[in-house]
Amino acid sequence: MNRQEIEKLLGGYATGTLTREERDALFAAALEDQQLFEELAREEPLRELLQDPIAKTRLRAALEQKPAAGYLRWLRPAAWAIPAVGLAALVVVMVMQRQETRPVMIAQTPALPRMGPVETVPSPVPQVLEKRQLPTMARPIKAAPADSLALAANEPGAAPAPLPVAAQGQTAGALSTQQVLGATAVVPLAPSPTAPPVARARASAVRLEAAGRLGGVGGFVAPSDARALFFGAPAGAVFQSNLVDSEKDRGGVRQMAQLAAAAKASAPQLGLRYSILRRAPNGQLTPVNPGEGLDAGDEIVLRMEPNDTGYLSVFEHDPDGAWRPLVNTPAERMAVVNVPQNGALPFAGSANKELFVVFTRQPQQTAYPVPEARLDQILNANPAEQVTYAVSTSTIGPAQTLAFPITLTHR
Amino acid sequence: VTRDEVLAQLRERIVRFAASHVSRETAEDLAQEVLMLLHEKYAHLERPEDLLPLSLQIVRFKMMSWRRKAVRRGEYTQVSIEELPLPDLGAGPADSLERKEMLERLETALGQLGERCRELFRLKLEGRSFPEIQKILGVGAINTIYTWDHRCRKHLLEFMGGSWEKK
Numbered sequence: 371m372n373r374q375e376i377e378k379l380l381g382g383y384a385t386g387t388l389t390r391e392e393r394d395a396l397f398a399a400a401l402e403d404q405q406l407f408e409e410l411a412r413e414e415p416l417r418e419l420l421q422d423p424i425a426k427t428r429l430r431a432a433l434e435q436k437p438a439a440g441y442l443r444w445l446r447p448a449a450w451a452i453p454a455v456g457l458a459a460l461v462v463v464m465v466m467q468r469q470e471t472r473p474v475m476i477a478q479t480p481a482l483p484r485m486g487p488v489e490t491v492p493s494p495v496p497q498v499l500e501k502r503q504l505p506t507m508a509r510p511i512k513a514a515p516a517d518s519l520a521l522a523a524n525e526p527g528a529a530p531a532p533l534p535v536a537a538q539g540q541t542a543g544a545l546s547t548q549q550v551l552g553a554t555a556v557v558p559l560a561p562s563p564t565a566p567p568v569a570r571a572r573a574s575a576v577r578l579e580a581a582g583r584l585g586g587v588g589g590f591v592a593p594s595d596a597r598a599l600f601f602g603a604p605a606g607a608v609f610q611s612n613l614v615d616s617e618k619d620r621g622g623v624r625q626m627a628q629l630a631a632a633a634k635a636s637a638p639q640l641g642l643r644y645s646i647l648r649r650a651p652n653g654q655l656t657p658v659n660p661g662e663g664l665d666a667g668d669e670i671v672l673r674m675e676p677n678d679t680g681y682l683s684v685f686e687h688d689p690d691g692a693w694r695p696l697v698n699t700p701a702e703r704m705a706v707v708n709v710p711q712n713g714a715l716p717f718a719g720s721a722n723k724e725l726f727v728v729f730t731r732q733p734q735q736t737a738y739p740v741p742e743a744r745l746d747q748i749l750n751a752n753p754a755e756q757v758t759y760a761v762s763t764s765t766i767g768p769a770q771t772l773a774f775p776i777t778l779t780h781r
Numbered sequence: 782v783t784r785d786e787v788l789a790q791l792r793e794r795i796v797r798f799a800a801s802h803v804s805r806e807t808a809e810d811l812a813q814e815v816l817m818l819l820h821e822k823y824a825h826l827e828r829p830e831d832l833l834p835l836s837l838q839i840v841r842f843k844m845m846s847w848r849r850k851a852v853r854r855g856e857y858t859q860v861s862i863e864e865l866p867l868p869d870l871g872a873g874p875a876d877s878l879e880r881k882e883m884l885e886r887l888e889t890a891l892g893q894l895g896e897r898c899r900e901l902f903r904l905k906l907e908g909r910s911f912p913e914i915q916k917i918l919g920v921g922a923i924n925t926i927y928t929w930d931h932r933c934r935k936h937l938l939e940f941m942g943g944s945w946e947k948k
Contacts, residue, residue, distance in 0.1 A: 375924070375927065377931070378924075378927035378928060378930065378931040379927065380931070380934065381905075381930040381931055381933065381934035382905065382910075382911060382930065385902075385905040385906060386908065387905045387908075387909065387910055387911055387914075387930075388910070388911070389910050389911070389912070390830075392911070393830050394829075394830050397829050397830045397833040397834075398829060400794070400833060401787070401790040401791070401794065401829055401833065402790075404794055404797050404798070407794040407797075407798060408794075408797075408798050408801070410833075410837060411798050411837050411840065411841070412944070412945065413945070414837050414838060414841045415841070415883065415945045415946045416887075416945040417834075418838070418841075418880075419880055419883055419884060419887070419945075420906070422880070425880070425884050426906055428884065428888070429884070429887060429888065429891065429902075429906055430903060430906050430907070432888045432891055432892065433891055433899050433900075433902060433903040433906070434903065
């Protein structure tokens with residue numbers, strides 16, 4: 371064998387394929403040829419590997435598997451790629467559709483109510499005041515017989531007193547019996563028809579003069595803003611409730627009916643009016659003027675009347691500093707709620723009694739921080755009605771809350 | 782050919798082969814160690830077909846051991862034959878790892894071969910000789926089988942990166 375033929379035997383050295391003759395020829399040539407010897411040396415790792423039966427079996431198994439055809443080699447990755455591409459396309463389409471349908475989320479800032487200028491509540495006081503002549507102070511007049519008046523009228527220089535024309539239209543109709551009785555002059559309301567003309571004129575003048583002085587009491591009393599807000603409309607003139615029956619068909623009654631109707635119709639501002647009632651020895655409850663002191667031993671009842679449906683809580687400040695709830699109840703609009711609902715509150719000791727009222731439109735989810743009074747509320751005492759009006763000035767209806775203290779002081 | 786003549790030729794081949802990988806002095810030392818081992822441990826072998834593959838195996842192990850020592854110690858000191866332990870022909874962890882990597886590479890390379898080469902290599906792994914393969918494949922001349930095997934080996938080496946072992 372020549373050199374080239376022997377070199378072809380190298381492939382059989384590692385696998386042990388060579389016959390004895392082939393091996394002798396290869397090794398003899400390798401001993402003579404350094405290049406062939408080195409090639410044999412390089413075959414040594416393969417020969418060592420193939421001497422391992424496990425490796426040999428593994429290689430045989432790999433060789434017995436027929437390799438896939440060329441197009442199948444392409445199809446094999448495609449078998450994975452096609453579903454993968456389809457799945458990816460499906461995901462992309464779903465994401466795109468979802469992005470299309472999903473509304474653009476933009477951080478939305480809640481529109482805060484614009485705190486514009488506070489709407490002025492029209493004052494019930496007439497914008498243009500009627501200029502009236504001030505009533506002259508009536509002198510105490512002693513009642514005298516008509517005869518003496520007639521004599522005096524005959525005296526020279528005696529002139530009739532000027533008649534207050536402006537007061538003429540509102541005198542007798544607005545006067546109450548008590549006011550008339552309380553006047554410094556007690557005059558007959560109707561002059562005697564038998565009196566002489568001078569005496570009749572003098573008596574009429576006195577009557578009108580007295581009536582003019584008292585007319586301001588029964589006329590306009592400037593209502594507080596809280597009261598106007600409580601009724602939900604600008605209040606008109608406030609008339610005292612001590613009108614005689616014959617005068618109830620006058621304007622005062624009509625306006626009070628209008629106010630009540632307005633209060634029943636709507637209450638944009640949550641309001642509450644209360645009065646302090648003192649239990650008399652005979653068991654009757656009499657109102658106490660706002661700010662009026664109480665005596666030790668008095669028993670009082672707080673009469674509440676809201677202008678809208680809400681939730682009322684009244685707390686009493688205990689001597690130990692805690693606030694004890696007296697009432698915690700829903701309250702209907704214009705329905706009276708007495709505090710306490712049964713019995714009365716004893717006003718004992720020398721210390722003032724402190725109460726705290728909380729009235730809300732919505733049920734209170736969390737306890738109100740008693741005794742923290744609200745700032746968006748108006749409290750006005752109305753001595754004429756012997757009640758105190760408390761109205762929220764908040765413009766946010768559902769959040770309107772009243773929270774104010776009531777201090778009962780000693781006389 | 783006497784045994785001494787075979788060993789003399791082997792020494793020359795080993796020195797030249799080793800010198801292409803390590804220094805000349807180291808190559809001579811390696812060849813000396815191989816011959817010492819053949820003389821002391823394998824004194825009963827006389828034929829070249831026995832001594833040559835054995836010497837190739839010993840040279841390979843000696844060179845691998847020398848490389849590991851050089852890397853580990855960082856020195857290239859000569860060790861006397863008395864101090865040098867006999868080579869452990871068993872596979873260590875590093876050898877097992879190298880063999881495993883080589884097997885994987887060989888599997889991959891065989892998969893890239895043509896059908897004829899794969900069949901030829903399969904028959905060789907079955908222990909068939911070249912004349913038997915000739916008969917199985919129905920080839921008229923044995924030289925054709927030699928040529929096919931030579932080309933297939935060349936292709937396989939190319940797929941393996943030019944060397945059976947990982948460079």
